[in-house]
Amino acid sequence: MCSKMIPMTTIDVNLVMFLLIIPFSVLPVFTVADHLFTFCSNDTGNYTLNSPYERNLKSLLETLPSITSLTGFNYTSVGESPDKVYGQALCRGDVNSNSCQACVEQAGQEIINDCRNYKDAVIWYELCQVHYSFQIMTSMSVYTGKNPEWNSQQKLLSDPQHFSGVLMYLMTSLSSEAAFNPSKLMFATGTIKFRNETVYGHAQCTRDIIPNDCQACLTTALTELKGCCSSREGGIIVSRNCNVRFDLYKYYNGSSYLLTYPSHKGSNWKIGMVALAVCASVVVIVIVIGSCIVCLLKKRGQQRGVERSHQALLKELACPRGVTMTDEGQLVSSEDLPFMDLTTISAATENFSENNMLGEGGCRKSTCTA
Known part of the structure; x- marks a missing residue:
């Protein structure tokens, strides 16, 4: 079995060349x-x-x-x-x-x-x-930052406030990396995610200045970058000794590390609000339960007081307070009534004489007149 060779036309050659060129066209030029x-x-x-x-x-x-x-x-x-x-x-x-x-x-x-x-x-x-x-x-330490006209040509963002925080976090990190990491030769690149987009950025200083001067230059440049371009899809600030830039596409060659924007600030606020709400609910519940317990104890105390009063009354009736009696049932003493023995009463009444009976006025019947 043999196969038939198909001659390649000029159109086929152009198509192949086009397909070969496409992959390279997407690379940074x-x-x-x-x-x-x-x-x-x-x-x-x-x-x-x-x-x-x-x-x-x-x-x-x-x-x-x-x-x-x-x-x-x-x-x-x-x-x-x-x-x-x-x-x-x-x-x-x-x-x-x-x-x-x-x-x-x-x-x-x-x-x-x-x-x-x-x-x-x-x-x-x-x-x-x-x-x-x-x-x-x-010896020229004067900052000479410039805002190129190129910045005004960049598209505006729909959510510049949130983007500004993400952007500044990326660029501040790159500035420190460029200034203080000797292996970077004062040039650092990095990326960060913003919603469905990837933000690319770089920070660079000339190598004839010290790290602290590099950091100072980049800090000033970032202030200008935030003012002019944090609401746009791209921006660049240039100066004598440093420059910074960001964009939503990879404009530089080589790899760069990915930063993660710390969203814990917002999370902490939300967690704090939730914790506050939970604590408030717990306090309210404790107060309600505590109030119920106090009312219940108070009610029980009142009931016990009534019961004790009844019991005390019955006890008093059963055994009067302060009364002393002999085994034969004779009254000996009482706290409520004055106690006198029989000899004293007999002497006081002249041996229970009728002349001294109560209600008779202290006189004999034979001598009292009507």
Whole structure:
């Protein structure tokens, strides 16, 4: 049994090529054309065209790309004072050497055209930034955060209040990671879940500053990020020494760790309310039961008092209180009646004389007149 070979047409070839291209089209595409912002400092003075300062500047911008591509960061200088030029270039931590070099090259060409005659300028791209100045950059601690126009183009969210808390938790964690974890080389990425979405973010500092300065720069940048973009699907803040960004798609290359937003704050409040309600119910029940017990005991006490009164009365009737009698039944003493013996009574009545009988007025019948 043999099979028939079917010739592949031009349409089939194009279809195969299309299917091969699709998987790669969904991967992040790094382009150097994503210009974000250019800052030309007006208060640092100008240099003269074709001056030694300009020649040193051009030489600096020519050497930055190749050196920066090796490690992703470079800080150097060219020339001697007073025409010495300091330069700094930083590529995003996930960018490969080729993309890094291409970005720094284009940034150098752009900045010298946009900021001609300026002795201090910074330019930011999606994948890199370039900064030159007439003064040492490590002594420049002034924050120069910028809010690119790109931010206003991002879509608004339906629930910005809840999203803001989740976003700031992610970005604050990344800021600490970038500043204080030496293995990160001052670049940290991470993700966090928000409902059915995944939020991607990164925080980065230039490597010529200390961790505390990095943290301070990122903290200020996050304040601006929250103000401009916490109600949007994406946002970015750039500065001389740090930058932060987030989006709802994976815009960077490589892996990143997933953070979990601590929802225990809301849970604690709910648990506290439930516990309070339960405790209140228990207290009410205890009060009701206690009141019933008190009433029952009081009622029983009254009944017992009545019973005791009846018993006491019967006992008094059966045996009068304070009466002493002999075995023959003769009264000896009584607490209620005065007791006198027979001799005393006989003497007092003159041996029970009729003249001393009660009701007779103390006189004899023979001598009393009507």
